[in-house]
Amino acid sequence: MSGRFKRRKRDFGGRGTKSESSNEDIVNLDRHPPHLRGREIGWFYARRNKERRKLGLYNKISKPLGTVLLSENKKEQIQQLLKSTSTTLERDDTAFAFQMKFFQMITGDIEQKLDSAVAVTRSEKIDKSLFDEFDNRKSNNYYKTMLLKRQKLPSFSKKEEILKLIDENQVVVVSGETGCGKTTQVAQFILDDFVENRKGSLCHIICTQPRRISAISVAERVADERAEPLRMGVGYHIRLEKELPRDKGSIVFCTTGVVLKQMEKDPCLSNVSHIILDEIHERDIMSDFLITLLKQVIKKRKDLKVILMSATLNSEKFSAYYDNCPHINIPGFTYPVQEFYLEDVLQRTGFKFDDFSKARGNRSFQARMDNVYRNFIEPHVRKLEANRTYSRDVCIQLRNPKAEELNIDLILALIIDICEKEKDPGAILVFLTGFSHISNLNQLMEKSGKFPASKYRIIPLHSLMPTVNQRQVFDKPPKGVRKIIIATNIAETSITIDDVVFVIDCGKIKMTNFDVENNCQTLKPEWVSLANASQRKGRAGRVQPGICFHLFSRARNMTLEQYQKPEILRTRLENTILTIKILQLGKIETFLESLMDSPEPDAVKVSVNLLKRLNALDDTETLTPLGYHLAKLPVGPQVGKMILLGAVFSCLDPVLSVAVSLDFKDAFVMPLGKEREVDFKKRELSDDNGSDHLLLHMALNRFENEDYNGRKQFCWNYFLSCHTLTQLQDMKKQFMEYLYNMDFVNSKDPGNHKFNVNSKNLSLVKAVICAGLYPNVAVIKGKKFRNIVHTIEGEKAEMHPKSVLSKQVSFNTPLLVYYLRLRSTSNFIHDATLVHPLPLIFFGDNYTYNVDDSGTTISIGNDRLKFKCSRSTNLLIKELRDRLNWFLEYKISNPGVVDWNGEGPDIAILRFFSFHFLDHLSLK
DNA sequence: GAGCACTGC
Secondary structure (H helix, E strand, C coil): CCCCCCCCCCCCCCCCCCCCCCCHHHHHCCCCCCCCCCHHHHHHHHHHHHHHHHCCCCCHHHCCCCEEECCHHHHHHHHHHHHHHCCCCCCHHHHHHHHHHHHHHHCCCHHHHHHCCCCCCCCHHHHHHHHHHHHHHCCCHHHHHHHHHHHCCHHHHHHHHHHHHHHHCCEEEEEECCCCCHHHHHHHHHHHHHHHCCCHHHCEEEEEECCHHHHHHHHHHHHHHCCCCCCCCEEEEECCEEECCCCCCEEEEEEHHHHHHHHHHCCCCCCCCEEEECCHHHCCHHHHHHHHHHHHHHHHCCCCEEEEEECCCCHHHHHHHCCCCCEEEECCCCCCEEEECHHHHHHHHCCCCCCCCCCCCCHHHHHHHHHHHHHHHHHHHHHHHHHCCCCHHHHHHHHCHHHHCCCHHHHHHHHHHHHHHCCCCCEEEEECCCHHHHHHHHHHHHHHCCCCCCCEEEEEECCCCHHHHCHHHCCCCCCCCEEEEEECCHHHHCCCCCCEEEEEECCEEEEEEEECCCCEEEEEEEECCHHHHHHHHHCCCCCCCEEEEECCCHHHHHHCCCCCCCHHHCCCCHHHHHHHHHCCCCCHHHHHHCCCCCCCHHHHHHHHHHHHHCCCECCCCCECHHHHHHHHCCCCHHHHHHHHHHHHCCCHHHHHHHHHHHHCCCCECCCCCCHHHHHHHHHHHHCCCCEHHHHHHHHHHHHHCCCHHHHHHHHHHCCECHHHHHHHHHHHHHHHHHHHHCCCCCCCCCCCHHHCCCCCCHHHHHHHHHHHHCCCEEEECCCCCCCEEEECCCCEEEECCCCHHHHCCCCCCCEEEECCEEECCCEEECCEEEECHHHHHHHCCCCEEEEECCEEEEEECCCCEEEEECHHHHHHHHHHHHHHHHHHHHHHHCCCCCCCCCCCHHHHHHHHHHHHHCCCCEEC
């Protein structure tokens, strides 16, 4: 048995994969091939340089970044330490015991677990009490009035048909537009039917919702309709908040993620009789995942009923996916909304675009695109000309390529026009793409002088603006005052404003995508889908007939996609892959191929490779002990690793603050026009510590240490959202629960001193952040920081202006780690922490060294980061690094609270590492 | 010099 768990040469960071290039021949050529002409030559060099950068051949990363120096005194200390700890780190027996336990946890598959599924059990006593309760309620006056209202909903007329279909089939698709009442009624139909037939104890319904707010509000609504408080027959369960109803004879509204997490423990969904998946047409990852997973579950649980609910458009797709299961459509009810398009708006306002020939960026490219547009629009304009429904001017404007760009002046003209001509005093809701457009329009409206406060209430609405939580969005304004809301697509689903009568839809939406080739996320405006356009339109008809203006032509409307791309095709897949693994769904590719829409194999490969590099998956794509823990934590793998190391290094509180802020969202708000002030306050709070991540810690830490009034004041002073900070605080507590269940901590208070021995040691906290975020490393390019950095993948990137580092001018290290790189208007790194070389040398993967005439060169991460040092320094660092990584791997495989006051030799290494080393290493 | 929107026992 000895040697089975021998100290391995592997890094804690895991093995890496060699970078590959399909263009090696190009990279190696010095000059372009002679047959190329003109622009082709330029493209050749651009492409070559990009490839070279990716291979690390063409930037300063290829050279050593400096020399690592250790003082003689320090060397002496390390030698002592190595001597004193050399014999004690092999603990084969305990490690092996854990391995066996772990092996049992990760092998096996979901089929086995499903085999043990049992049907929901019946209790006649409960059946009777539920029946009596229901019978009593029928004479309750409030219930009766609510019932009258419910009976007016279109879904009520289909009640018997829906029940019959569900009774006769295991899977049913119910489709219907907003207003048909399917979300609130279908679950009640089922429950009431069971109760009335004296089998209420057999009924426990889960209904999933894609958003937290809808889960709560639907639950409250349904409980109200049943004239009972929450937690009797109706409840909800979302992350961090739950009001659960009784076990039997009840309905729970959950977010999809909650159900998926529950299925990690109980894939059979024991005790559940019906699962309703609502809003599945939105195609978010979690419901796509659940739809596929349920396909396996229902094979073994024949008594479990699945009801898929979607919008009407495309609902056949879901039915087809479930072997053409029966499908019922409920007609919707909303007030009629008249739709107008760009040509109508131009006619109405007489608006004229700028001359399109004015230079806009890359001229030749633009000229080509302009031509494409003119060819596209010409047939449509010809038709309009023939019909003579629109003026000559309108046709001229439609031919202008600028007609396809988002034009704030046009929107302003339209708003003014509505305000002048439309007698109805209803609110106007404008859909824009983002912060800058909202800000611009707001300014233009102010400057125009046509919107005095006495007659208009203008409300910008964006997730980063404090207005989101304010009442004024929903309040009906006084008589004679018109409300104008300028919003992002937050007003499409998340925020519902009832008194809207006019909608202006700019036709664009910002979408994230995952660019596999460049291994980065993108955020770019795109045309809306028909589903978006119709959702936006629907916002005008909630209380009375309305009008919707789409700012694109009818010709463009014909080309729009029906739906947005499913989320699973637009995002990184690390979390999805970990979920597949923890649910024991077998081979990653096989499961992903069985989804309704499968991600590209390359996208899967990129994510699998990162997970291997993080040492979460081994070469056979099996979870490692680290991977097992990461899959249990509801965060991305890098943030999860950071949390685990925060526990081991006893700096848990600050690391948790950073982790939850990165994974959820930071708490900073951005009132319109206060951008500079916010930046200033952020820098003040960050105290020049060279880290956006520590800033997140500072914000939460200061908040937690204040009393109620102090918190309010603090949030006000530093542009922070009290609500978000409280949520973050709750999330920290939730992670303590997880860590407690995993045995990494033995109490649930994140501030407990036992887990925060080193929390004031910010160098150590930074090192833990670095260990988590690796391999997201970048090198600052010049001596003077001009915001330009190179990632170690060889991508050129720019520091995002919101980062505190974007204003910093001098640096004591050329290295930084980051969480998010997002390509929007530029390739931006959104957040960063400056790090010294040593944490990278210790936590990076693929440590190698090379000795030649010029001395010793250490390199990290497949030769992407190089440092010079003396021979003896290299040997010491290497040995210390091996010990540390071995110990960390041991700790992860054998979770337990690290006793920092203990005298064990392993503690000696951790203590040495955290107290004596991190900032004392100089780089020349 | 810039920030679509969601979500996790």
